[in-house]
Amino acid sequence: MKIDRNKKKHIGILHKALQEQRLSRQEILLLLKSRPGLETDLLFKTARQLREKYFDNKIFLYGFVYNSTHCRNNCRFCYYRKDNTLSKRYSKSKTQILDISCKLAESGVHLIDLTMGESVSLTKNNVEKVFELCNIIVDIKKQTHLPVMVSPGVLSEWALRQIADFGADFYACYQETHNPDLFSRLRKDQSFSQRLAVKQKAARLNLLTEEGILCGVGETLEDVADSFDAIKKLCIDQVRVMGFVPQTGTPMENHPMADVKMELVILAVLRLLFPDRLIPASLDVEGVGGLEKRLDAGANVVTSIVPAGNGLAGVAQNSLDIEDSRRTVAQVEKILLSCGDYEIARPEIYKTWIKQRKKENLKEKIKL
Numbered sequence: 001m002k003i004d005r006n007k008k009k010h011i012g013i014l015h016k017a018l019q020e021q022r023l024s025r026q027e028i029l030l031l032l033k034s035r036p037g038l039e040t041d042l043l044f045k046t047a048r049q050l051r052e053k054y055f056d057n058k059i060f061l062y063g064f065v066y067n068s069t070h071c072r073n074n075c076r077f078c079y080y081r082k083d084n085t086l087s088k089r090y091s092k093s094k095t096q097i098l099d100i101s102c103k104l105a106e107s108g109v110h111l112i113d114l115t116m117g118e119s120v121s122l123t124k125n126n127v128e129k130v131f132e133l134c135n136i137i138v139d140i141k142k143q144t145h146l147p148v149m150v151s152p153g154v155l156s157e158w159a160l161r162q163i164a165d166f167g168a169d170f171y172a173c174y175q176e177t178h179n180p181d182l183f184s185r186l187r188k189d190q191s192f193s194q195r196l197a198v199k200q201k202a203a204r205l206n207l208l209t210e211e212g213i214l215c216g217v218g219e220t221l222e223d224v225a226d227s228f229d230a231i232k233k234l235c236i237d238q239v240r241v242m243g244f245v246p247q248t249g250t251p252m253e254n255h256p257m258a259d260v261k262m263e264l265v266i267l268a269v270l271r272l273l274f275p276d277r278l279i280p281a282s283l284d285v286e287g288v289g290g291l292e293k294r295l296d297a298g299a300n301v302v303t304s305i306v307p308a309g310n311g312l313a314g315v316a317q318n319s320l321d322i323e324d325s326r327r328t329v330a331q332v333e334k335i336l337l338s339c340g341d342y343e344i345a346r347p348e349i350y351k352t353w354i355k356q357r358k359k360e361n362l363k364e365k366i367k368l
């Protein structure tokens with residue numbers, strides 16, 4: 001009897017979500033507790049229906065250029081933390097970055113994601129370094145005709161303004177958790193409020209923003225619900241959840257890997273709460289083998305496409321599927337075809353989405 005009541009309640013909440021009615025915190029928590037089997041099947045189905053409403057069966061692809069693995073920070077979960085002597089450090093030249101970006105563009109990605117560890121010179125407004133980054137953004141856009149996302153860590157408002165003025169489309173900066181205590185344990189000696197505020201500043205400059213949640217790092221379901229609230233307040237345009245993968249040489253190397261089922265549930269609830277936003281299925285956790293389940297849970301962007309032969313690293317899995325050329329558009333396309341339900345979007349569809357979103361957001365974000 002009780003089981004039937006729970007099932008009915010679950011279906012009722014999903015029905016509300018499908019109608020895009022506001023869900024209460026209790027209802028969101030109940031969805032986060034969805035049990036494997038019928039409950040998760042229905043949750044994922046609802047997430048897919050909402051994705052289809054806004055994006056049809058179209059999937060966007062992001063080319064990933066991790067152009068510098070040097071970082072001034074010591075995040076406990078990250079392979080590239082400053083103190084990890086095992087991590088391979090490199091810094092690609094402008095010519096190399098442009099060459100890789102052009103290869104990615106030719107292969108058919110919709111956006112170039114320029115990611116780097118947080119550098120002292122960028123954070124401290126070193127004018128030469130900031131303009132170096134700006135010029136790279138300009139040249140990538142000129143040569144690839146694609147939108148550009150930058151993830152340089154926390155920047156000053158002045159530096160953000162420069163990258164916005166020089167044509168960056170997206171600014172990504174993941175909080176990973178919106179619980180300040182957990183944040184201070186994960187991102188040691190970094191400011192929770194500064195990292196949160198930088199996304200508001202970026203949004204006011206009409207940069208599209210991406211926020212991220214890391215799961216399996218000691219968060220509670222209440223923490224996840226808090227992250228959803230924070231994402232709503234920040235008017236985020238793209239939001240990713242990624243399961244924790246233990247990294248050798250870090251203080252969390254013996255911490256268990258995140259439960260993929262939980263990552264998928266969070267992803268699906270994100271789609272229910274933010275139906276018209278971009279939600280990535282990252283190749284960085286399980287490689288191409290993990291793509292289908294993330295798309296089936298409601299993702300509509302494939303991130304971390306990395307060309308082989310350029311000595312580039314990934315983030316959570318620094319080498320998985322890269323040098324054997326499995327993180328490519330061709331491989332992703334094969335998987336999309338085998339799933340039968342998805343299609344790679346034409347480039348104009350992505351560009352139109354970006355343009356539209358910037359226009360819609362202008363008024364909304366100025367209020368932030």
Ligand code: SF4
Nearest residue numbers: 071073075078081117
């Ligand atoms: S997560 Fe980012 S900021 Fe933290 S150590 Fe890694 S590269 Fe640096």
